[in-house]
Amino acid sequence: MDIITRFASSFAGLWRNRRRPQNEDAFNNRIQSNHDPEITAHQVKKYLQANPDFLDGFVMDEIQLEQLERWMIRKTQRTRKVTQTEKNGRKTSLSRWKFCVHADKRQMLQDLIHSLQLRPTKMHVLWELANCICSAVNADGFRLYLTDATEAESLHLCLSNSFIDENGDPKPLQIKSDAVLPNYVAKVRENLRLSRGDVDHRFPRDLLDRSEMAHVMCQPIVYPDGSLVAVLELWRRDCGAPFYEEDEEIGCSYLVWGGIAIHYAHLNLVGLKQRKLNDFLLAVVKSIFQDMVSMEMLVSKIMNFAQRLVDADRASLFLVDSKSKELYATIFDVGCDSKATKTENETDPSKAPNEIRFPLGTGIAGQVALTGEVLNIVDAYADPRFNRSIDQLTGYKTESILCMPIFIRGSVIGVVQMVNKRTGCFNKEDEEAFEMFAVYCGLALHHAKLYDKIRRSEQKYRVALEVLSYHNTCTDAEVEQCLEVGIPQKIPGVDSYDFSPFDIDDHQKALYSVFMFKDLFGLGRFDQNSIIRFTLTVKKNYRRVPYHNWTHGFSVANTMYSIIKNCGAVFRPNEVSKRIVLHKQMKIMKTSKSKLLLLLSSPINDTTYDPFTTSHSMSYMIQR
Known part of the structure; x- marks a missing residue:
């Protein structure tokens, strides 16, 4: 019994001070160092195999859960x-x-789901996941480095510390120069553990000497396709123990389940962006086909949405003038503090105001318009194509630029330029969303230009039609010809219902029309030359069509003449008013004037369907 007590005491002391498994010789040496040369590793192993109940009791009583x-x-x-x-x-x-019992996994998953419901952003989910892992491994603190890959071969890491933006998410900051370990982990995609004083040829020996971090563990956070999302850096102070392999396993366990939340947060973010894009496209279609806005209004809408789409501080849209080989803009530099900045030509007031122009190939926008390629510039001042003179004039500092061409039928018709992303630099996702947006911008601008051309053509057509209508009158020679021939004093059979207009020519029809007018109303209140000129003008404005022609108009007028001649005062003013255009005036006119309007409206009605033109022509003849 004595040996069992000594064995249990030695065994407990051995395992309390032991971190990692060692070979049998080292085990025997440690037992001998406990001043008990009689007990060997072989004896301990044999005893435990023969007494499993003793081992169970010892583990339950002496060994910690960790x-x-x-x-x-x-x-x-x-x-x-x-x-x-x-x-x-x-x-x-x-x-x-x-x-893995360092933390409650069920509670962690519930917290992540709750976070997705409140703020379904990738940044927030990563931050909550990092907090859970930090608590699970008993770390003193952590840093979360987010990837921002603007180029395929390079990674730009952003540091997220205890800074919160306006949306409640951690605010990314520029990466510090001493982030050696996260950069290495981002490159190799492998876990890393390092303690102060460890010899590792990959890093400087005094890497951790200048910081409060005595023990560091870095883990990459990747998507299922292998693309890097972030790098998590956990650290402990001098008073804490180093990170071990089991700490890595705990972190990996959390990342397996947290990765699902990150994946769905990313899908949700993509869905929200797509929904915003669809809403904008609907607004553009509504503006073009319903509101019929001007080109300036459409350009302003495009710039404002493009700015919100990629979270840019400034936005500009330049259109291509194919005739002068220039880029021009009337509205540009849309920012968060103003709707648009417009230029004014102070040197020459006669020139068109609110417009800037520069040749193709000048500056970033000019290069994009010339080559048709997308440019994503992280540091504008490091690019020789950037024109610094604008910053010097405005006092605004340009840092990052995303410039996208707008195509229609294979030709560049414009360039959209985003300046200074508010959080970091423009990334690949911004390029993809912006590229899709530019396609619809091209369609919107193209249809807006077509509508503008159609609207201008319609205005020109209306002006020409009015000029033609008011100035297409008969000539003095035609009036003189009618006066030379003379108005017939009597025309046999003209008041009969079977009178045929096909037996006389067009010139005789005009003379017969003047005769019918003279026969009904006389010339006491009317001027004969005015009646002749009016009749010839109506004849001249008739179209050369099979039906509604001058013969048809004369036939209708002759029919009205025959009805009035044969029926006398049978028709009342309200009855004849349905046939003429000025029916409201007929209610106050006498029977003789009603007959006059009835006769005059018959040939005029087929020359035009414009009520103003008809009433104007008739009032021209009526003596007021």
């Missing part, structure tokens, strides 16, 4: 084989997750 967890993780790693199936690998992963 140590049991570490044993479980090491056991699963040691027994895992390279050739094991995917099913077995999943069981191993779930087994590690099951025995």
